[in-house]
Amino acid sequence: MENRKKEKASSLRWKILSNALLRHRSPSNQDENSEMGIKQISRRTTHGFNLIPSHIVDDDECDSNKCDVCVCYTLPIPCTLQLFLKQRVDNHADLSDFEICNRYNIDNTGLVCNWPSEDVLAHYCISHSDMFRSKKVIELGSGYGLAGFVIAAVTEASEVVISDGNPQVVNYTQRNIETNRGAFGDTIVKSMMLHWNQEEVFNDADTFDIIVASDCTFFKDFHRGLAGIVKKLLSKSGSSEAIFLSPKRGDSLDLFLEVVRENGLHFSVTENYDTEVLKRHDGFLNGEDKDSWPSYEKEIKCKSIPPTQDMS
Template sequence: METGAETGMETGAETGAETGAEAGAGVLHSLRVSFFAMARLSSLPWTGLRERLDDDRSPTLVADVLRQTCLHPLCRKHPPAVAYRRLFLTKLIKMLEDTQSESLDEAYDALGEVLGAPGGAECYKTYFLPGGERATLLESVSLISEGTTGLVTWEAALYLAEWALDHRQVFTGRTVLELGSGVGLAGIAVCRCCRPSRFRFSDHHPAVLKKLRQNVQINRLAEETAGGVSVEELDWTAVSEERLREIGADVVIAADVVYDPDVVAALVPLLSMILRRYSTEGPAPQVLISSTVRNPDTYNSFKQQLETEGIRHEVVTGAVSHVFPYNRVDAIELIQLYI
């Protein structure tokens, strides 16, 4: 006969095993997400992994770690930077040595493969989206390349994408224009998850436009949205009201475009034109600007110039879901503009 105490002990053991399995799966998931986004190595879940290695020194665990990262099929097709993979494996191997793991051969083989791989000026970052979707971006390995900062993903774009994923109704069935799209993370997330009727990526720098078109193709956006996605050159100092009317945006977004006084001087008149183009035709578009506040003087000057143009702003508050791994220490502000 089964006693209550025995039943409770068995249930507790089963629950503990399930909890441990879930925790282990969580560590591997977090490791994969961070690895493919090339998050700072120090931010990866090393402590949780070390605890798992202390509890489980079987070859299966090490194989699982490698299959979720360097040996994942995605790493073959769209690999993170060689230098990043080398540093990741070096740290992993040091941890395996410290835990006296006997499962080092596969890790050493993976490191040998990376050491023999040629470096390059470009790499891939992949961001995993809700519902099993993902956004893969071809980026520069340098923060500044070809005279522009537009060839990498910046934190304000990641924040804007997270906000969009929490507020999908803002974009569903609407025509969206993104200013200064860069490599395209925010726009790809909106296209993948928010179902806009049309999405217009835009930028002006030739190298950025080339990379943007590549990323739209990598993510197969044009194919999967029946022509509702396009990449367009948009010179903020020369665009006409007629051109904006042709685009016909219901929603306008931009991320990390307020970083230089000269850029701000071109941006504010454009925003004024966008907000006023419907003055006699209907409601103005919804305009959202996401910014990392690196230089308070530049950012405050942007707001003052908006006010001079008769444009009001409201800070969009409220927490967003943490979907992507990135540095959340710097202040990021999302504002909505009105006339």
């Protein structure tokens, strides 16, 4: 009997979408070859860098809504602190999600999971907590906003705004702010719906000391809007900066940096910015932990890009 030919990547990606939309389908309908192929082609990962330990906890509200889970993130700081973030069940999607994407000209990635780059950004913010003290901070394209919540909980920032262009994501953010209100001390924490292409940013223009974002440079169509909103939001009085943790993703990062330069923003790129991230990156790359990240590639490791206002 001839060995079955390997399925094309495009076919496997359609099966990923099918699994999400037809989530009640019996696993027996999926053959082993397809399952293994999907694991190899998917960029979705279960554990990521695992820099912020997490586990699912029982939650009455989540139990009544089978689409959601409550994830407890334990922050590795001297006084152990836990954050509880409600988010979507893995591999869950509805057609209404894609209707909202079309209506608001956004992507759906923020609802999928807490992405590895967000985990790395949250770890980076804990390691550099002093830089946020008494600063007004905004996270762009936050998804579930782990980094924004970490900044609010451990850095003594004066204000943290967690923003996304997807109204469903912003709804989760607001619910999670209410759930974790006691963890923020005197820091003001807000959710905000912010589309990078919107003309008006109301009272928030020129007011932020620090912008943070993770893996937001992937979609090339959004580059100009993203660079433009960074320039609008950064404070022009004193020093201000935007910290992006971004995988290379082909030529997407390089093209974004060209747009950043065109907008009159200075930037530098740092690859080896954290010893623990580098250690785990090398471990994945050398195949030391294949079970948790079978499709790991060199480009997945995030680079740190801090664009700052051109004050000249």
